Amino acid sequence: MHELLLYGQVPAGRHDQVLKILAGVAAVQPRRKLQRCIIYRPQREPEEPGSAARRGGTQNIAVKQTKPAAAAAAATLYYTKLIQKLSEDDFGTEDGLQQTNSTALSADVKDGEGSMWSMRWEDIPDTGDRGVSIRFTNTTDLLSGDPHAHMIAAGPNRFVTEYYVEGHRFVHGNVIAYLHRVLHEPGVRSLEEAPKTSLPSFSSLQLLDLSGAYMLEAKVRVQDFKEAAVLESGVNELKEFQKQMKGCVELGLPDRLSLDTRVKYKPQHAAAAQGRPR
Amino acid sequence: MSGTQSLMDVTLRPWPSLKKDELNADDLTRQIEQLTAERGSLREITEKSLQDDIIAGKDVPDGTTEEHDGTKETKEAPSKEQRLQDIARLQHEMSGHLEWAKFAANNAVDLLSLVLSADVNKRTVNSFSHTFRHEGLNQGVPFGSFGISRENHDQHVRKPDEAQSLAEYEQRQELVSKGSRMDALDSAVDDILNAAKNVERQVRRETTYWREVRSISDKGWPIQRYRSNVRNVPFAVRYGLPEASDHFKARGLAPLQMDKDGSIMLHPALKLKPKTLRVRISENGNITGTSRLPIEGETDDIAIEKTIQLARDSLFEEELYHEMSIESRQLVAYGVQFRESVIHVKAAEHSQKELLIDCIPRENSIGGSQDHSHDWLAQNVAEGLRLLLAHEHSMRLHRRSQLPPPLTIQKREAPPPALLRTLLAIFKHLEGVDSLYDYLETVARTLENASLRIQLETTREISWANLADSLKESSRNSTSATDQLLDVFMKPFDGKATLSLASSSGAYLEAFVISTRTVIGQPTFGTEHKLSLPSSLVTDLGLFRQLKFSSVEETTSYLDYVLSLHIAHRQLKSDFSSRATVKGNDPRITIKSKSSKKKPAADHDIVVELQNGELKVTASDADSEDLTDGAHHSHIWNAQSAGISLTEMIKSWIG
Numbered sequence: 001m002h003e004l005l006l007y008g009q010v011p012a013g014r015h016d017q018v019l020k021i022l023a024g025v026a027a028v029q030p031r032r033k034l035q036r037c038i039i040y041r042p043q044r045e046p047e048e049p050g051s052a053a054r055r056g057g058t059q060n061i062a063v064k065q066t067k068p069a070a071a072a073a074a075a076t077l078y079y080t081k082l083i084q085k086l087s088e089d090d091f092g093t094e095d096g097l098q099q100t101n102s103t104a105l106s107a108d109v110k111d112g113e114g115s116m117w118s119m120r121w122e123d124i125p126d127t128g129d130r131g132v133s134i135r136f137t138n139t140t141d142l143l144s145g146d147p148h149a150h151m152i153a154a155g156p157n158r159f160v161t162e163y164y165v166e167g168h169r170f171v172h173g174n175v176i177a178y179l180h181r182v183l184h185e186p187g188v189r190s191l192e193e194a195p196k197t198s199l200p201s202f203s204s205l206q207l208l209d210l211s212g213a214y215m216l217e218a219k220v221r222v223q224d225f226k227e228a229a230v231l232e233s234g235v236n237e238l239k240e241f242q243k244q245m246k247g248c249v250e251l252g253l254p255d256r257l258s259l260d261t262r263v264k265y266k267p268q269h270a271a272a273a274q275g276r277p278r
Numbered sequence: 279m280s281g282t283q284s285l286m287d288v289t290l291r292p293w294p295s296l297k298k299d300e301l302n303a304d305d306l307t308r309q310i311e312q313l314t315a316e317r318g319s320l321r322e323i324t325e326k327s328l329q330d331d332i333i334a335g336k337d338v339p340d341g342t343t344e345e346h347d348g349t350k351e352t353k354e355a356p357s358k359e360q361r362l363q364d365i366a367r368l369q370h371e372m373s374g375h376l377e378w379a380k381f382a383a384n385n386a387v388d389l390l391s392l393v394l395s396a397d398v399n400k401r402t403v404n405s406f407s408h409t410f411r412h413e414g415l416n417q418g419v420p421f422g423s424f425g426i427s428r429e430n431h432d433q434h435v436r437k438p439d440e441a442q443s444l445a446e447y448e449q450r451q452e453l454v455s456k457g458s459r460m461d462a463l464d465s466a467v468d469d470i471l472n473a474a475k476n477v478e479r480q481v482r483r484e485t486t487y488w489r490e491v492r493s494i495s496d497k498g499w500p501i502q503r504y505r506s507n508v509r510n511v512p513f514a515v516r517y518g519l520p521e522a523s524d525h526f527k528a529r530g531l532a533p534l535q536m537d538k539d540g541s542i543m544l545h546p547a548l549k550l551k552p553k554t555l556r557v558r559i560s561e562n563g564n565i566t567g568t569s570r571l572p573i574e575g576e577t578d579d580i581a582i583e584k585t586i587q588l589a590r591d592s593l594f595e596e597e598l599y600h601e602m603s604i605e606s607r608q609l610v611a612y613g614v615q616f617r618e619s620v621i622h623v624k625a626a627e628h629s630q631k632e633l634l635i636d637c638i639p640r641e642n643s644i645g646g647s648q649d650h651s652h653d654w655l656a657q658n659v660a661e662g663l664r665l666l667l668a669h670e671h672s673m674r675l676h677r678r679s680q681l682p683p684p685l686t687i688q689k690r691e692a693p694p695p696a697l698l699r700t701l702l703a704i705f706k707h708l709e710g711v712d713s714l715y716d717y718l719e720t721v722a723r724t725l726e727n728a729s730l731r732i733q734l735e736t737t738r739e740i741s742w743a744n745l746a747d748s749l750k751e752s753s754r755n756s757t758s759a760t761d762q763l764l765d766v767f768m769k770p771f772d773g774k775a776t777l778s779l780a781s782s783s784g785a786y787l788e789a790f791v792i793s794t795r796t797v798i799g800q801p802t803f804g805t806e807h808k809l810s811l812p813s814s815l816v817t818d819l820g821l822f823r824q825l826k827f828s829s830v831e832e833t834t835s836y837l838d839y840v841l842s843l844h845i846a847h848r849q850l851k852s853d854f855s856s857r858a859t860v861k862g863n864d865p866r867i868t869i870k871s872k873s874s875k876k877k878p879a880a881d882h883d884i885v886v887e888l889q890n891g892e893l894k895v896t897a898s899d900a901d902s903e904d905l906t907d908g909a910h911h912s913h914i915w916n917a918q919s920a921g922i923s924l925t926e927m928i929k930s931w932i933g
Binding site for chain 2: 001002027028029031170171173174176220221222223224227229230233234
């Protein structure tokens with residue numbers, strides 16, 4: 001599935017106004033969405049770029065490499081995300097009482113309910129210039145088991161960090177507008193080895209961007225990326241929304257490389273010298 | 279005098295023409311023109327013709343000849359002295375004139391020069407005449423000693439009558455001016471008054487308009503700015519429902535136009551005759567029930583609000599009708615017809631009852647039939663349909679606010695609302711379930727009367743029965759309770775009847791389950807009855823565990839068969855355990871009578887027949903060929919009266 005994206009920034013002071021405008025534009029009430037994102041990184045270190053080409057001479061007659069692209073793709077490592085849908089009740093209370101005492105996360109759901117956990121992988125956005133950012137994503141809903149254990153085993157991955165996203169969602173035709181901001185738990189997160197099984201209280205979370213600014217993400221999802229007409233209609237709808245919001249929120253293309261989800265190669269000695277935790 | 283001298287020897291001769299050797303083009307043309315004027319066409323001027331002319335004496339034109347004659351006359355007129363005298367006299371006269379002219383001209387020059395000399399810049403001696411220079415300036419006449427000024431005649435004393443007329447004139451002028459001033463003031467006052475009145479009217483108009491707009495707005499109608507024609511129609515009211523289908527949504531906006539005295543004028547969209555949905559029940563062609571008019575709002579509303587409300591209602595009813603008429607095209611197979619703008623819905627398969635749904639102007643009297651026996655039904659159907667559309671509206675909002683699926687090449691189309699389908703499904707379901715359950719109750723009572731223990735439980739619709747619980751459970755759901763309630767009607771209808779049979783030990787273990795499911799559409803296209811038999815019965819009698827029937831008759835006849843089999847093959851067999859033998863698949867059992875001294879043991883065929891809610895048991899001698907034999911018993915149990923128990927009866931027959 002491909003996502004067409006545009007982003008805009010909303011200062012904290014204008015949040016309520018923008019919320020109302022969006023509600024008017026979409027003619028629906030805002031829907032509050034809370035979610036927790038947990039980021040995982042493959043345990044394997046990425047190979048040095050171009051190392052495959054320089055890997056020594058051979059006496060064999062040069063044959064065409066059968067699948068260089070696939071091999072290259074396999075060599076590229078990506079960060080992956082685990083997303084948990086939350087409600088206000090899921091958070092802990094002020095006085096430190098935890099609501100759940102379970103030691104492991106559980107993605108089990110009852111029949112007829114939507115999944116609470118999903119696994120999400122995002123590609124680096126396309127290089128094409130259509131006026132919107134286009135990226136390939138893959139979302140897998142998890143319906144049972146321990147999502148953390150699943151992720152650890154799937155890579156194999158290791159836990160990097162977790163953060164929370166709060167905001168309001170609107171649906172306007174095929175455009176999904178998500179006005180949100182990122183929260184995180186204060187403290188040294190790099191010491192954590194696994195995501196918290198019981199959540200801290202919502203009020204103890206801190207803003208990642210201390211100015212309190214919100215981000216507006218406008219998204220159109222496209223299944224048939226190969227169909228030019230479908231893609232075109234999606235792009236047009238998103239651009240229409242962009243035009244409609246002009247003067248309220250300036251939606252624009254983010255820098256492609258700022259949305260890079262690949263794991264960067266770091267030379268060993270440099271990594272050791274810097275010693276920067278990721 | 280030199281002038282006179284020169285005139286003495288003057289001779290008059292023609293003005294010497296310019297001697298030119300070569301004529302230039304202009305001169306030539308002029309000469310040709312002259313020639314043409316004198317002698318006609320240039321072509322006729324030849325040497326010969328000129329010669330002829332000279333000979334004929336026509337050498338010069340007439341005028342010139344006369345002049346020549348005149349000069350000749352003056353020259354050669356009377357005598358020479360006389361002529362000389364005349365000339366002298368004329369000379370004298372002429373010189374006198376000339377002198378005088380010279381003098382006058384000099385004077386004029388001097389005068390002008392002297393006047394001009396007042397200006398220092400124009401003060402030159404040369405501009406004066408010779409004489410004046412000598413005799414004036416040199417004698418001490420100073421420059422600028424002569425002045426000219428315009429004269430002022432104000433001091434002029436008028437004559438009395440002139441003065442009087444002038445005074446009168448002035449007086450008249452004053453009067454006229456005073457009059458015109460008054461006139462102007464008058465008209466100014468009028469204008470101001472008019473303006474004031476106008477302003478007052480405008481203010482009153484605006485006040486009225488705004489009061490009405492406010493009262494409309496206070497009632498909760500959304501008011502919005504109107505872009506076109508801002509001057510007269512600054513606002514518009516949106517009365518259409520926000521989730522109506524596109525066509526009706528567009529109609530749901532009416533500009534609030536100001537009329538002369540400020541009250542809101544009706545827009546054509548509002549002026550349209552409000553319509554209403556009418557549901558009638560027709561039985562054998564006679565109308566036996568009609569739905570009522572929807573209840574109107576409070577009567578103390580001002581007219582415009584009432585109109586808006588009516589327009590809203592009308593729009594809603596029209597949409598309802600529109601959706602149903604579209605839907606009716608797909609439902610022809612279910613007996614829905616669209617004839618002459620009336621939707622005919624066959625309410626039940628076996629009765630002649632028919633629903634007639636149409637949309638009529640509100641003013642038309644909705645009634646028209648004397649029979650009101652089915653008014654309740656018509657009214658309920660109408661209200662139900664309205665509720666369903668309202669539900670559809672809120673579901674549209676719900677669907678709209680869900681995450682949209684990713685775009686694909688297939689276009690998503692909103693499914694048409696199921697209005698008639700729901701109505702039909704309810705009718706069909708209730709009809710099927712009711713007739714089935716009626717039958718089941720009769721059977722149960724008959725069997726009870728025959729002392730066969732049986733227990734019947736029926737639920738017409740499971741989700742209706744569990745409504746309260748299911749609503750309580752899903753309180754956290756995002757949809758409102760009303761929508762959840764109505765959503766029940768959108769799902770397939772499930773009825774369930776359980777017929778429990780008492781086993782020999784007296785516990786109700788074995789149960790026939792008949793579930794009835796009604797869907798207008800896939801997969802059943804109507805009502806389907808599913809009969810599940812208890813497993814023990816299945817193994818004992820060798821039947822299918824589950825069977826599906828599409829009509830009540832099939833179900834009941836099969837149930838009759840299965841029940842009579844059950845009675846014959848299991849109930850009676852367990853009662854007469856050792857003596858009974860079962861042969862074949864018919865509900866028939868052969869029981870050996872107890873052997874006594876009088877009679878040898880005889881076989882009795884017991885035939886159990888369950889039909890139309892009546893249980894008929896026939897016993898006959900299996901050995902006797904003759905059916906009219908006296909050993910032929912029969913008894914019928916029915917639902918009404920309790921009778922002797924089946925087992926007792928058979929025992930009494932066979933001993």
